[in-house]
Amino acid sequence: MDIPELPSPLGRSPSFLSTMSAISLLAPLNKPVLVIGERGTGKELVASRLHYLSSRWNQPFVKLNCAALAESLLEAELFGHETGAFTGAQKRRLGRFELAHRGTLFLDEIANAPMTVQETILRVVEYGTFERVGGSETVRVDVRLVAATNVDLPAMAAAGKFRADLLDRLAFDVVTLPPLRHRQEDLELLAEHMALEMTKELKRDVFPGFTQRAIDQLAAYHWPGNVRELKNVIERAIYRATDLEEPIDEIVFDPFASPWRPAENPAPAAAAPIAAPAPAPAASAPASAPVPTGAYDFCEHIRLYERELLRRALEANAHHQKNTAKYLEMTYHQLRAQLRKHGLIGG
Ligand SMILES: Nc1ncnc2c1ncn2[C@@H]1O[C@H](COP(=O)(O)OP(=O)(O)OP(=O)(O)O)[C@@H](O)[C@H]1O
Numbered sequence: 001m002d003i004p005e006l007p008s009p010l011g012r013s014p015s016f017l018s019t020m021s022a023i024s025l026l027a028p029l030n031k032p033v034l035v036i037g038e039r040g041t042g043k044e045l046v047a048s049r050l051h052y053l054s055s056r057w058n059q060p061f062v063k064l065n066c067a068a069l070a071e072s073l074l075e076a077e078l079f080g081h082e083t084g085a086f087t088g089a090q091k092r093r094l095g096r097f098e099l100a101h102r103g104t105l106f107l108d109e110i111a112n113a114p115m116t117v118q119e120t121i122l123r124v125v126e127y128g129t130f131e132r133v134g135g136s137e138t139v140r141v142d143v144r145l146v147a148a149t150n151v152d153l154p155a156m157a158a159a160g161k162f163r164a165d166l167l168d169r170l171a172f173d174v175v176t177l178p179p180l181r182h183r184q185e186d187l188e189l190l191a192e193h194m195a196l197e198m199t200k201e202l203k204r205d206v207f208p209g210f211t212q213r214a215i216d217q218l219a220a221y222h223w224p225g226n227v228r229e230l231k232n233v234i235e236r237a238i239y240r241a242t243d244l245e246e247p248i249d250e251i252v253f254d255p256f257a258s259p260w261r262p263a264e265n266p267a268p269a270a271a272a273p274i275a276a277p278a279p280a281p282a283a284s285a286p287a288s289a290p291v292p293t294g295a296y297d298f299c300e301h302i303r304l305y306e307r308e309l310l311r312r313a314l315e316a317n318a319h320h321q322k323n324t325a326k327y328l329e330m331t332y333h334q335l336r337a338q339l340r341k342h343g344l345i346g347g
């Protein structure tokens with residue numbers, strides 16, 4: 001069977017391969033599936049694979065993010081509405097359930113569906129019927145549900161924040177996706193693949209590979225945004241490379257990292273009576289930076305400010321001191337002296 005839309009996730013780690021086998025087993029069943037995983041682990045990819053590997057593959061695959069809409073809009077979006085159901089409802093509109101008839105409906109971020117909507121979804125799962133908003137006609141649909149979440153739904157159900165009966169029905173079986181940090185075998189494979197794709201996109205001839213140091217940095221990072229974050233990091237590393245022949249050595253994990261990054265909660269003007277020294281970064285000195293108490297101690301303010309800048313620069317460069325020195329436009333020895341002075345390294 002050749003299905004052009006069938007997504008083919010990449011991976012060779014044991015946890016990835018066993019998840020893929022579970023998906024192949026589950027796909028042909030006409031049962032709801034719950035996909036659980038941290039952000040960026042591939043939940044949507046898995047949902048579409050479940051659809052395209054099922055007998056419904058040539059029927060609609062419809063998606064809706066339950067976190068994207070307010071309660072009444074979500075209801076109308078899922079179940080449709082009749083003419084005049086609410087202000088602005090000038091004609092009948094079919095909802096996602098009807099649009100997904102004979103196919104699959106992917107409900108993303110299901111934990112965000114309000115209780116009333118959960119109740120109606122429960123009815124559709126049980127009986128396959130519902131009414132459009134503002135209507136009384138019973139609509140019958142044949143839809144396979146795949147839902148996704150990155151939260152602990154059983155804990156939410158136990159706390160009364162999610163309907164336990166809906167959870168039972170949605171979770172005929174559960175696919176839990178392993179985070180990227182537990183799939184070291186996949187990391188290099190994915191990074192290489194993404195780098196090649198980006199090289200093609202930039203119309204460059206060759207991808208010169210990564211240095212061992214870059215590979216070690218990728219392996220040591222904890223990837224909170226998983227595969228999506230890896231894609232961004234790799235694509236950034238490729239496009240920023242200046243010497244196209246040299247292997248990629250520079251990996252920037254946090255594109256926001258900058259000593260000039262605005263403070264999380266800018267301090268009110270009264271709390272900062274003295275502007276910190278030029279250049280401009282001083283104006284955005286991190287609000288979280290410790291502020292000395294008591295009489296205004298200029299030297300202590302400067303010391304804490306410098307220490308915070310050093311700490312952030314280190315963080316932005318994954319604690320790699322040579323890169324941090326380059327980033328701060330210092331020599332390596334100057335940086336080491338500063339770090340020692342501020343107690344950020346021993347010795
Ligand atoms: N194993 C994989 N192979 C190739 N690409 C992958 C793989 N896993 C995820 N991706 C890619 O990573 C990105 C994120 O995947 P996806 O959108 O499915 O994640 P998600 O779990 O739904 O994320 P979120 O929780 O943020 O909605 C997509 O570009 C997807 O194609």
Ligand SMILES: [Mg+2]
Nearest residue numbers: 040043044108
């Ligand atoms: Mg998603």
